[in-house]
Amino acid sequence: MKTKKVTFADIAKYTGFSKTTISRYFNDPDSLTLENQQKIADALDALDYKENKVGRILASGRTEFIGLIIPNLYMHYYSEMLNQILATYETYGYKFLVFAGNEKADVERKYIEELMAYNIEGMIVLSPTIPSDELASYNVPVVGIEREDRYISSVNTDNYMGGVQAASLLRKSDCDILIHVNGNIPDTSPASGRIKGFVDVCEEYNVPYELILTHLGNTFEKNRNKIEEIVALLEKKYPDKKKGIFMPNDTHANVLLNYLFQKYGKLPETYQIIGFDNSPISREAVIPTSTVGQQISLIANEAMKILSDQMEERKKRRPAPLKEPVHKIIPPILIRRETTA
């Protein structure tokens, strides 16, 4: 920042090109031959040119900014996904303007409007708050992850397969009753596939099952209270049965596991637990917890790949916009640890 500024005039003098040519190099490089582009690039190195990105942004619209909207950082899955997305900087060079909406739709909307005023080149949205048709209307490339995605591109885990894997593992662990706890998820959310996969396995093999569809809350205290209620209900309804419980994510599976440990000093033999995500907490738990693993690093990288392709396309002289959103499905990986037989 403290080196003397190299101007377009300096670069023109050094290369023998006109200032207009130098300006075209920054604003419309494709209008120069590759050879001339290379000459100017070499001159920039030689002159130790520090670009003023803000100036370049104004000229070209290439801000290299991506808006990243996550629901919260309480859930370990989101911290880990954020970590993996930020790490793509080394590969792609895009910078992330990060916001955690914490379910405040109005603040999230205001934030996105602001991002638009900054000419962000694209968005990655994990938050389910704003419908995809509204996101698509902003007219920048958007990739959703594990949220309603009818009008935007997306990368999602194969949730149906995940539900099948969880139910199959619990069924083979000789459970008498299979329980799936989840939010009251709309059919348009990819996560609803888990419920369907779970139910299909139970029905195909005539295994008794129960769905407990209720919002567990976004703080530990709320989770804990809800999960205590659920355990009380299950122990009343199925006192001596072996209960196989498929939790909606590893954070909530960990709350259940710790509650049972506090109550019984161990995981009783009448309980089997499986979570979802393979987020760090599943390995770090008091007993390493079985889980349907999302390939978080792969999802982050696929999302950046799709977004980057679309952002690059828009920089061409004759961009060919996507006719339909791209939806990429990543298989889950069943991870058997110590909370299932």
Place this chain on the structure above:
Amino acid sequence: MKTKKVTFADIAKYTGFSKTTISRYFNDPDSLTLENQQKIADALDALDYKENKVGRILASGRTEFIGLIIPNLYMHYYSEMLNQILATYETYGYKFLVFAGNEKADVERKYIEELMAYNIEGMIVLSPTIPSDELASYNVPVVGIEREDRYISSVNTDNYMGGVQAASLLRKSDCDILIHVNGNIPDTSPASGRIKGFVDVCEEYNVPYELILTHLGNTFEKNRNKIEEIVALLEKKYPDKKKGIFMPNDTHANVLLNYLFQKYGKLPETYQIIGFDNSPISREAVIPTSTVGQQISLIANEAMKILSDQMEERKKRRPAPLKEPVHKIIPPILIRRETTA
């Protein structure tokens, strides 16, 4: 974004001012009377003017961007701090360009250089990687949190007091030997105060103690291996003694607690554990864990307050830069839970 663009000419026509006056409103508002500023502001409302922030940025340098550099998102303390800092958007309106350096100094340095090219207005740095004199040389306001801060402003927990609190609690829990596990921290890091506070209490009351200063690693697997080694060492050296262990943070306290649970099916009576931070994992653990609480929300807000004051100062026509960095110390709060008597 899709409304017809309102130009300076439109605003000039509506208000009767010249285009130069309109331009001055955006680029140097103080050069107009308050009355005329108000007239133009009203016109913008009436015309439903959508500002092009990039244009305004170039003119005024007010990007409203803050660079936020964290070490990693594996430690629950950093996720929680990030959450609290992002939440200040509602109060201050600044947008955060977030980067997790994961100890790669070169990538972190490259990222910061890029941020400078975008005219960020300030930085909040939690990562210890880059020395404070180098951060100060970028010539934008910087606030450090819990890192070496000789040449930059900072907000830190009173780490010495934290060490005193932890040692005092373990001493009163009738431990025979007090152990403090921590990284091999340089004296310039605020966290070194914990070691000093811990040692001072032990020496004042003639309590036997041991410092285990070693890097525990930044992944769960590395933590786990190191902590297993430490437990083996302690059980060999102090087989029947009651051991009071002060861990460097709640994430590592949780790894220790879970390891002991896996080994003994409970927290043996010969162990007392206290962590540091009061991050969510300390409440969510298999036994709620005692901890020296950092006031994370207060720290985040104080950091933004100091940074915002300095950023505002620089926007004045005759800014008065800080003569000395500001260092704010926040007291820790001892939280007694179930891992200490």
